[in-house]
Each structure stands twice: as C-alpha cells, then as structure tokens.
Amino acid sequence: xxxxxxxxxxxxxxxxxxxxxQEVASELLSNVITAAKQLGIKNIIPKLVGSxxxxxxxxxxxxxxxxxxxxxxxxxxxxKVNGLLIAREVAKDGKNIEERYxxxxxxxxxxRGFDVDLVPCFAVDSASMIKSAxxxxxxxxxxxxxxxxxxxxxxxxxxxxxxxxxTYGSELRTQGFSGYxxxxxIVHYGSFRNTMRNACNWKPGLTIDMLEHGTVKHExxxxxxxxxxxxxxxxxALSLNQFAQFIDVCRLYTEEPSEDFFFPKEKAPMKxxxxxxxxxxxxxxxxxxxxxxxxxxxxILYPQLDKMEHSVRALLDEYDxxxxxxxxxxxEDAIILLELISSELPNVKxxxxxPVWVSEHAQGFKEKYQDSDELFSLYIEDGFYVADIRRxxxxxxxxxxxxxxxxxxxxxxGEAVTEGFTIxxxxxxxxxKESEFRIFLRKWEQKK
Amino acid sequence: xxxxxxxxxxxxxxxxxxxxxQEVASELLSNVITAAKQLGIKNIIPKLVGSxxxxxxxxxxxxxxxxxxxxxxxxxxxxKVNGLLIAREVAKDGKNIEERYxxxxxxxxxxRGFDVDLVPCFAVDSASMIKSAxxxxxxxxxxxxxxxxxxxxxxxxxxxxxxxxxTYGSELRTQGFSGYxxxxxIVHYGSFRNTMRNACNWKPGLTIDMLEHGTVKHExxxxxxxxxxxxxxxxxALSLNQFAQFIDVCRLYTEEPSEDFFFPKEKAPMKxxxxxxxxxxxxxxxxxxxxxxxxxxxxILYPQLDKMEHSVRALLDEYDxxxxxxxxxxxEDAIILLELISSELPNVKxxxxxPVWVSEHAQGFKEKYQDSDELFSLYIEDGFYVADIRRxxxxxxxxxxxxxxxxxxxxxxGEAVTEGFTIxxxxxxxxxKESEFRIFLRKWEQKK
Numbered sequence: 001x002x003x004x005x006x007x008x009x010x011x012x013x014x015x016x017x018x019x020x021x022q023e024v025a026s027e028l029l030s031n032v033i034t035a036a037k038q039l040g041i042k043n044i045i046p047k048l049v050g051s052x053x054x055x056x057x058x059x060x061x062x063x064x065x066x067x068x069x070x071x072x073x074x075x076x077x078x079x080k081v082n083g084l085l086i087a088r089e090v091a092k093d094g095k096n097i098e099e100r101y102x103x104x105x106x107x108x109x110x111x112r113g114f115d116v117d118l119v120p121c122f123a124v125d126s127a128s129m130i131k132s133a134x135x136x137x138x139x140x141x142x143x144x145x146x147x148x149x150x151x152x153x154x155x156x157x158x159x160x161x162x163x164x165x166x167t168y169g170s171e172l173r174t175q176g177f178s179g180y181x182x183x184x185x186i187v188h189y190g191s192f193r194n195t196m197r198n199a200c201n202w203k204p205g206l207t208i209d210m211l212e213h214g215t216v217k218h219e220x221x222x223x224x225x226x227x228x229x230x231x232x233x234x235x236x237a238l239s240l241n242q243f244a245q246f247i248d249v250c251r252l253y254t255e256e257p258s259e260d261f262f263f264p265k266e267k268a269p270m271k272x273x274x275x276x277x278x279x280x281x282x283x284x285x286x287x288x289x290x291x292x293x294x295x296x297x298x299x300i301l302y303p304q305l306d307k308m309e310h311s312v313r314a315l316l317d318e319y320d321x322x323x324x325x326x327x328x329x330x331x332e333d334a335i336i337l338l339e340l341i342s343s344e345l346p347n348v349k350x351x352x353x354x355p356v357w358v359s360e361h362a363q364g365f366k367e368k369y370q371d372s373d374e375l376f377s378l379y380i381e382d383g384f385y386v387a388d389i390r391r392x393x394x395x396x397x398x399x400x401x402x403x404x405x406x407x408x409x410x411x412x413x414g415e416a417v418t419e420g421f422t423i424x425x426x427x428x429x430x431x432x433k434e435s436e437f438r439i440f441l442r443k444w445e446q447k448k
Numbered sequence: 449x450x451x452x453x454x455x456x457x458x459x460x461x462x463x464x465x466x467x468x469x470q471e472v473a474s475e476l477l478s479n480v481i482t483a484a485k486q487l488g489i490k491n492i493i494p495k496l497v498g499s500x501x502x503x504x505x506x507x508x509x510x511x512x513x514x515x516x517x518x519x520x521x522x523x524x525x526x527x528k529v530n531g532l533l534i535a536r537e538v539a540k541d542g543k544n545i546e547e548r549y550x551x552x553x554x555x556x557x558x559x560r561g562f563d564v565d566l567v568p569c570f571a572v573d574s575a576s577m578i579k580s581a582x583x584x585x586x587x588x589x590x591x592x593x594x595x596x597x598x599x600x601x602x603x604x605x606x607x608x609x610x611x612x613x614x615t616y617g618s619e620l621r622t623q624g625f626s627g628y629x630x631x632x633x634i635v636h637y638g639s640f641r642n643t644m645r646n647a648c649n650w651k652p653g654l655t656i657d658m659l660e661h662g663t664v665k666h667e668x669x670x671x672x673x674x675x676x677x678x679x680x681x682x683x684x685a686l687s688l689n690q691f692a693q694f695i696d697v698c699r700l701y702t703e704e705p706s707e708d709f710f711f712p713k714e715k716a717p718m719k720x721x722x723x724x725x726x727x728x729x730x731x732x733x734x735x736x737x738x739x740x741x742x743x744x745x746x747x748i749l750y751p752q753l754d755k756m757e758h759s760v761r762a763l764l765d766e767y768d769x770x771x772x773x774x775x776x777x778x779x780e781d782a783i784i785l786l787e788l789i790s791s792e793l794p795n796v797k798x799x800x801x802x803p804v805w806v807s808e809h810a811q812g813f814k815e816k817y818q819d820s821d822e823l824f825s826l827y828i829e830d831g832f833y834v835a836d837i838r839r840x841x842x843x844x845x846x847x848x849x850x851x852x853x854x855x856x857x858x859x860x861x862g863e864a865v866t867e868g869f870t871i872x873x874x875x876x877x878x879x880x881k882e883s884e885f886r887i888f889l890r891k892w893e894q895k896k
Contacts, residue, residue: 203805204831221831244804244831251807282824283794283842324798324836346731346789350772356692357651359699370895376730377894383652383669383692388773394731446825447818 004157004192007262011160012153013059021052021062024112028066028090032118035089036068041082045069045123049141051179054148056155058163062114067138069123072131080104083120090118103132127228139228140180147187154192155183157262161192164262165249167242173302175239177246184210184224184234199250204240269438270445275430278444284324285343287396288429289404291421293334294412301330304410308417309336311407312400319393319403320345329440334416335432339444343396343425348376353385397423452605452640455710459608460601461507469500469510472560476514476538480566483537484516489530493517493571497589499627502596504603506611510562515586517571520579528552531568538566551580575676587676588628595635602640605710606630609640612710613697615690621750623687625694632658632672632682647698652688717886718893723878726892732772733791735844736877737852739869741782742860749778752858756865757784759855760848767841767851768793777888782864783880787892791844791873796824801833845871 001009013021025048032046050065051057068086070079084099087107091097094109094116106119122131127139148155162168162177170178177185188208189195207214207223214225218233221243226232253261270278279286289312293301305328313323322341329335351369354361362385369375369387376388393399400423409417424432432438449457461469473496480494498513499505516534518527532547535555539545542557542564554567570579575587596603610616610625618626625633636656637643655662655671662673666681669691674680701709718726727734737760741749753776761771770789777783799817802809810833817823817835824836841847848871857865872880880886 201805201807240831241828244828247804248810248828251810282796282836284796285794324794324796341794342790346733346772348730348732348772356695357649359649362696362699375895377892379891379894380689380692380696383688388730443827444825446827447823 003257003259007157007160007259008153010263011058011156013057017059021057021064021114024114025052025064025066028064028111028116028118031090031093032066032068032086035086039082039085039089041086043071044082044086047138047141049137053141054144054183055152056144056148056159056179056183058156058159064111064114064116065137066116066118067134068118068120069138070120072122072124074122076104076131079120079122087118087120102134104134106134127226128231130229136226136229136232140226143227144180144183144187148183151186151191154186154190154195157192158182158186158195160262161196161249161253162246164260164264165245167246167249170237171299172237173298174242175237176242177238178234181224181234181238184208184227188224196250196254199247200254202243202247204243267439267442269435270441271438272430275438275441276427278441279426279430282339282444285340285396286426286429287338287340287343287400288424288432289336289338289400289421290333290424290432291416292419293330293332294416296412300412301334304413305330305334305336307410308407308413311409312336312338312404315399315403315407316340316396319399320349320391321396321399325444327440327443329437331434331436333434334413335437337429337441338396340396345391345394347390347394348388349391351387351389352381353387355383356380356385357383397425451705451707455605455608455707456601458711459506459604461505465507469505469512469562472562473500473512473514476512476559476564479538479541480514480516480534483534487530487533487537489534491519492530492534495586495589497585501589502592502631503600504592504596504607504627504631506604506607512559512562512564513585514564514566515582516566516568517586518568520570520572522570524552524579527568527570535566535568550582552582554582575674576679578677584674584677584680588674591675592628592631592635596631599634599639602634602643603631605640606634606643608710609644609697609701610694612708612712613693615694615697618685619747620685621746622690623685624690625686626682629672629682629686632656632675636672644698644702647695648702650691650695652691715887715890717883718889719886720878723886723889724875726889727874727878730787730892733788733844734874734877735786735788735791735848736872736880737784737786737848737869738781738872738880739864740867741778741780742864744860748860749782752861753778753782753784755858756855756861759857760784760786760852763847763851763855764788764844767847768797768839769844769847773892775888775891777885779882779884781882782861783885785877785889786844788844793839793842795838795842796836797839799835799837800829801835803831804828804833805831845873 029046029048036044047067047069048064049067050063052064068083070083084105091107091109094111097107097109099105100108104120106117109116119134121134124130124135127136130136159168159179159182162182167176169176170181185195186192188210189198204221209225211227213230215230220233220236220238221240222235222238224234226234249261309326309328313326316323316338323338324341325339327337353365356362365385366378369378369389374390376390378385378387393402404417404421477494477496484492495515495517496512497515498511500512516531518531532553539555539557542559545555545557547553548556552568554565557564567582569582572578572583575584578584607616607627607630610630615624617624618629633643634640636658637646652669657673659675661678663678668681668684668686669688670683670686672682674682697709757774757776761774764771764786771786772789773787775785801813804810813833814826817826817837822838826833826835841850852865852869
C-alpha cells in the first residue's frame with residue numbers, strides 16, 4: 001500500500017459514516033420543505049451543497065450546508081424574513097442555535113451531531129448574475145459534482161496534505177486554499193500527484209483558466225478563474241506567503257514523502273527554560289504587548305491583529321528600533337510578540353538639519369536647538385548642520401507606554417488596548433503559562 | 449577703538465619688527481647673489497615672496513620665502529643641482545638645516561630667528577607657462593603687491609579671524625583658506641567687513657573670477673579663478689565642510705562680534721570624570737583604535753588617517769554596526785575614535801534568501817543553511833526564504849581584531865596597524881592621559 005493509500009485509509013469516510021450523513025442530510029432537506037409548507041412559503045428549493053454534497057469530505061468532519069433557494073424575483077426583505085422563518089422552524093429539533101451574518105442572516109445549529117448551516121439564497125440563472133455572495137455556491141456545487149467523479153480520493157488526500165502543512169482554509173486567519181479551490185486544482189491537474197508535481201514549479205502570476213473565459217486582470221499570486229464566473233479569481237484569498245509555503249512543502253514532499261506532512265506530530269509547548277535558552281542564544285530582545293482579546297469571530301479578530309502587528313512595527317521603525325521578527329497569538333489574552341535587535345537605544349540621536357548655505361532654514365534649525373536641554377552637540381557635517389539631541393524614547397517599553405494610542409488599530413483592538421495592556425520583556429515572556437502560546441513560540445526554532 | 453582695530457593692534461607688526469624682517473630678508477637676498485657668484489652660477493635672480501614680501505604677515509610669524517629664480521632655459525637637472533648648491537652655501541650661516549621636497553628639493557633653515565625656505569624655481573614669462581608648481585608663486589606675489597596696497601590691514605584681520613575659527617590653512621590637515629586665497633578675497637570684496645557680509649550668503653558653486661578669464665569648469669564648493677592663471681582654482685583645496693564652517697562663523701560674528709572669534713579661549717582638556725559623564729549621558733558606545741603614529745609630515749599622515757576613518761566606518765557598516773560620529777587624533781599615538789549606536793549586536797542576524805519560486809537558488813540556499821550549526825531558524829517571509837543565522841561578529845572589538853587587515857589603509861598606516869593596535873572601549877578611553885586628545889574630545893560637547 002502506498003503512503004497515499006495509507007493516508008486515504010485514515011481519512012476516507014466509511015460506508016456507515018456516509019450513510020449516516022446521507023440520512024441526516026435527507027431528513028433536513030425534507031424538513032425544510034415541510035417547514036415551508038407549514039408557513040405557506042412557496043417555490044423554495046432546498047439544496048445540499050459543500051463537500052458533503054460532493055463526496056469530498058474528510059472522515060470525522062460533520063458539516064452540512066443546507067441552502068434554501070428562493071425565486072430570483074423575491075425581494076431581499078422577503079428572503080431575509082421568510083428564510084429565517086423556515087430555518088427557525090427546521091432548527092426546532094437542533095441544539096446550540098445561533099443566528100450568524102454573512103450578507104444575509106443565516107442559522108447555525110448542531111443537529112444529530114452535525115454542524116449545520118441553514119442558508120437562504122436566491123436561485124439565479126448563472127453565477128455571473130448573483131444577487132448575494134452565497135448564491136454562487138450552488139453553481140460551484142454543480143460544477144464540481146459534474147467534473148470530480150472518480151477523483152474524490154485525490155481531493156481528500158490533497159485536503160489532508162494542506163491541513164497537515166497549514167495551508168488549508170481560505171479564512172482571513174489562514175489565507176490558504178479553500179475547499180473549492182482544492183477541488184478545482186484536482187480537476188485541472190487530474191490527480192494529487194500531478195498537482196504536487198506542478199506546484200513545485202509554480203511562480204507568482206500563474207493563471208489557470210480551465211474554460212478559457214476569464215475577462216478580468218487579477219494581481220494575485222495565483223489566479224484560478226472560476227469556471228462558473230469569468231470575472232472571479234477563486235484563489236483571491238490566498239496570500240503570497242501561503243502560496244510560497246505550498247510550493248515549499250510540495251517540493252519537500254516530492255523529495256522525501258512522509259506521513260508527517262499529512263499528520264504532523266503535535267508540537268510540545270516550550271518549557272520555561274527552553275524559552276529562556278532560545279532568547280539567550282539569539283541574543284536579541286523580545287518584547288510582548290499583552291492585552292485582553294475581545295470576543296470576536298476569527299475573521300474579524302485576526303485581520304485586526306495583523307493590522308496591529310504592522311502598526312506596532314511601523315511605530316518601532318519610526319523611533320529607530322529595528323525589528324527582526326514578529327507575530328501574534330490570541331486566546332483569552334492577545335499577544336503581539338516582537339523580536340528586536342535591541343529594545344534599548346542610546347539617549348543620543350543624530351538629527352540632520354539644513355545645509356549651512358540655506359540661511360533661512362539654518363537660522364530656524366539653530367534657534368530650535370541651540371539653548372535646548374535636549375541638545376548634546378551641534379556641528380557641521382558634509383556641509384549640513386547636525387544636532388545630536390536627546391532621543392524621546394530610549395526603550396521600546398517606554399515608547400509603547402506613551403505612544404501605543406497613536407497606532408492605527410482596528411475598532412475592537414483599539415478599544416481593548418485603550419482598556420489596558422502590559423509590556424513584558426525577555427524572561428517575563430518565558431513565564432507566560434498558556435501552552436498554545438508556548439507552541440506558537442516554536443516558530444522561532446523552525447527549521448525547514 | 450573698534451573691535452577690529454583692537455585686534456589689529458595685537459597682530460600688526462611693529463615698525464621695529466618690520467625693520468628687522470626687512471634687514472634679514474635683504475641680507476639673505478644679498479647672500480644668494482654672493483653665493484651664486486662664488487659658485488660661478490650666472491643669471492639667477494633672488495626674490496622675497498610670500499606674506500613677508502606683501503606686508504600681510506602677522507606679528508610673531510617669522511617666515512621668509514626666498515626664491516632663487518633660474519632662466520627658463522635651465523634644465524631641470526641643472527636647476528636641481530645648482531639651486532641646492534647656492535642654498536647650501538647661503539645656509540652655512542643658518543641652523544637646523546633640512547632638505548625638503550616639493551617637486552624639487554629645497555632647503556629649510558633657521559636663520560637669525562627666522563624660519564627660512566630657500567626655493568629654486570624657473571623664471572617663466574607667465575604663470576600659465578610654469579615648469580614647476582613653485583614657479584607660480586612669484587606671479588602671485590606680483591599680483592598681490594600690485595593690488596593689495598591700502599588693504600593689508602584687512603588681510604591681517606581676516607587671517608586672524610580664520611586662524612581663530614580654525615578655517616585658515618590650505619594644507620591637507622585643515623583644508624581651509626590659503627594665504628593667497630585670503631588676500632584675493634580682500635582684493636575682490638575690498639575689505640574684511642565686506643568679505644564677511646558677502647560670505648554669510650555664499651552658496652556652493654560660487655565663482656569669483658576677477659579678470660573674467662576663467663577657462664575651465666571646476667566642481668569645488670568655492671571657485672576663485674587665479675588672476676595669474678585662468679585654468680586654476682585657487683580655492684581647490686577648500687573642503688565643503690570648511691566652506692560651510694566659514695559661512696557659519698561669518699554669520700555668528702556678524703550677529704554678535706566678539707574677540708573670541710580671533711583669539712578663542714584655549715579649551716581645557718576634559719577630566720576623566722567629565723569624559724565618563726559625557727559618554728554616559730549620550731548612552732552610546734565609544735570605541736577607540738589606538739596604534740603608534742608613524743613619523744610622517746602632516747600632509748601625508750592626515751590624508752591617511754582620513755582614509756582609515758572612512759575604511760573603518762565602512763567595515764562597521766558592512767557588519768551592521770551603526771556609526772553615529774567619528775574622528776581621529778594623532779601625536780605619538782594615533783587614535784581613530786568611533787561613537788556607535790551600540791558596540792554589541794545580537795548573535796542572530798537575518799539573512800534573506802531567494803524567493804521560494806526560483807527553485808534552483810532556493811535549493812542552494814536551503815542546502816547551505818539547513819544543517820548548519822550557524823542556523824537559528826529558516827522560514828518563509830513575503831515569499832522569500834529567510835535564514836536567521838549566527839552573526840560573525842557580535843562586538844565591534846571582535847570585528848576589529850579579526851578584520852582590521854581587510855580595511856583599505858594608506859601605505860604607512862597599513863604598516864603601523866600591522867605592527868599592532870589596541871581597542872579601547874568606554875571608560876578605558878577616559879583613561880587616555882594625553883591632554884591634546886582630551887581637548888579633541890570636546891568635539892562631542894560642541895555647541896555652536
């Protein structure tokens with residue numbers, strides 16, 4: 001049995017598991033029709049979409065996406081009201097019911113052990129005429145159901161490979177490959193192996209346009225034109241780093257295949273002394289900004305953490321602190337971690353003024369500094385006045401405590417930071433007990 | 449009495465002092481003729497040149513430049529031999545006789561308390577036809593003697609102002625204003641005050657061409673076309689910094705005239721604790737490279753020190769040490785002093801490799817670092833491989849001890865450094881006892 005067959009063996013749903021899923025899905029579809037009838041809502045069509053409908057789901061994932069399609073002529077208001085009425089009726093038998101929001105509200109619930117989304121949508125004639133983003137999904141469903149038969153196993157293996165290597169998932173936290181994108185790659189390249197072989201030589205700007213119908217120029221690292229919508233790049237959410245990461249792991253796997261790519265060994269949290277040793281051996285300065293993480297869904301929280309990381313790096317840069325590496329982690333607390341060349345700078349800072357011969361500016365510059373307590377020395381260098389003055393912030397900690405508010409932060413993190421934050425340095429960071437944070441720190445030990 | 453009259457009172461030679469100089473100069477000119485006769489050398493003309501001949505010498509300076517002009521038809525060899533024969537004959541009555549070299553050899557001696565140069569030259573028809581650089585001097589002499597009468601006092605005041613402000617002297621150590629250049633400025637602007645007034649608004653590229661006969665484009669900060677040679681810029685030796693410095697002190701003097709510009713108070717050497725306080729308050733790292741200064745004339749030593757300062761800064765820069773300020777000082781020891789943001793850097797250094805998608809380079813990069821002891825971590829950033837590796841030199845001292853030989857150094861300093869050098873840091877520098885070095889350190893306290 002090849003390695004890939006062995007993997008498939010672990011991830012392919014058993015006939016019993018499939019049967020169970022079919023049964024629950026059928027029940028839900030029929031419940032939707034019953035509910036609509038009871039409520040007197042006509043002309044709706046329930047549809048099972050997503051990987052469950054395409055036979056591309058991995059054993060153990062119990063997600064069901066049930067779409068409730070309304071006629072195109074339905075008004076937005078009517079769809080919203082009636083869609084939720086039907087969903088709530090169906091959800092009567094479910095648990096942990098939650099109203100969620102995309103463009104429209106939809107319901108999420110647990111139903112007989114399955115994680116079920118009940119999503120109202122418009123039944124439009126083609127994906128290029130959609131009235132709401134979710135209307136596209138049924139078209140994707142049709143395309144994959146038509147083109148994937150016989151290659152479902154390759155999709156499963158590819159998905160598992162991406163999961164294992166951290167490249168699966170198009171949400172903002174991951175910025176990797178979506179399920180639909182993975183399926184399209186298998187349709188295009190024909191198999192897991194052939195996709196891998198080709199990905200080893202991908203270059204940014206690569207365009208895959210199976211139906212040769214693309215109409216728009218995209219600037220993304222990978223462009224996969226949606227077979228159901230010529231204007232859309234299915235890979236738009238894939239970041240340059242995840243694109244590069246995928247190429248890298250494809251090469252590594254091709255050179256030396258191993259089960260670890262699919263099922264990586266769980267990383268152990270670093271121990272306190274390991275963290276201290278790591279920091280000492282690098283000899284750089286580690287600084288952590290710690291604050292209470294606001295209670296937000298990942299797609300809102302992670303982009304804001306990303307923005308904060310960038311703002312904080314820009315702040316450090318503005319005040320001459322050189323950042324080597326940075327990252328963020330969040331659970332109950334959120335932590336922005338920075339590795340600096342040094343978290344301390346000398347008091348003195350060189351400030352170059354105008355050339356001596358530009359007399360108006362020269363006068364102003366000298367007057368500003370001449371009798372200032374902030375001045376160490378004032379001299380001419382290369383024809384320019386230069387003032388060696390006192391630096392405003394000679395430690396990163398002082399800078400953060402005084403200037404964090406000037407950082408451009410997302411709404412929720414801005415509020416969280418205003419409520420308070422703590423700066424930890426060096427060994428204080430090694431005392432943070434959260435084991436997931438201590439796994440996150442392994443990033444600093446990573447060797448490809 | 450105005451300030452400038454008071455200054456003049458201190459620097460203008462008394463009638464007695466002038467008479468004494470006249471007497472000694474006459475005696476020397478007559479001795480040259482006698483010597484030539486004795487030696488049977490014909491057609492030579494002795495000339496008194498320089499400030500002594502022009503009445504632009506400052507009281508107390510006892511320099512006499514006696515030129516021995518040979519007919520233009522004389523061969524170089526003949527001039528060299530016969531010139532020195534005459535000079536040696538004249539020098540029989542002098543002390544501390546030294547043979548020195550410009551383009552030709554000449555004699556320097558002490559004669560009745562005067563510092564006398566006896567310089568053979570060719571008597572050419574015009575300064576544009578000179579056969580040797582010194583041949584130009586008699587033409588300068590004629591031009592100034594013709595145009596300066598009535599303004600000698602302004603030259604004296606200007607020279608003293610330049611001496612007091614460190615801008616006088618065209619030798620390579622100073623790169624300031626020569627005596628001839630100073631005289632030309634007074635001829636052009638008419639007076640000390642008018643020169644000062646104009647200099648406040650000088651800009652680089654200013655051209656003064658009194659005879660409107662300049663023929664060559666010069667790139668220097670100040671261009672003063674030689675009235676006796678249309679191709680030559682008399683201010684070619686003036687550095688941009690001295691040009692700027694002069695503008696600056698002219699402005700300061702114009703705003704608030706004071707005797708201090710002419711006769712600056714002597715700076716006291718810094719005390720050990722003052723040096724330590726200065727370094728601590730700046731918070732930067734001071735590093736000194738100390739070695740035995742080779743016994744060289746200033747015009748050879750200082751350009752080499754300048755070159756060494758630049759090479760050392762380039763070396764530091766190459767290895768990520770950031771230089772704030774630097775300088776050099778020499779007496780028995782030579783010292784290159786460097787002020788750094790920090791003389792220590794973390795062990796880790798970020799090394800960016802090729803983009804992941806350039807597979808040939810990617811392979812080489814990963815192979816080079818993957819299993820190296822020098823590797824801390826290897827990861828992908830912005831689509832590029834990045835290796836966090838061990839820095840070769842994490843202290844400036846270590847860098848100097850290992851790599852000083854790779855610096856591009858002048859011949860003599862290269863030899864001196866090869867024989868050995870010492871690196872001093874921080875408080876060790878405060879222990880250097882040389883009082884002139886401790887005055888030099890006041891540069892770090894300078895406030896205009």
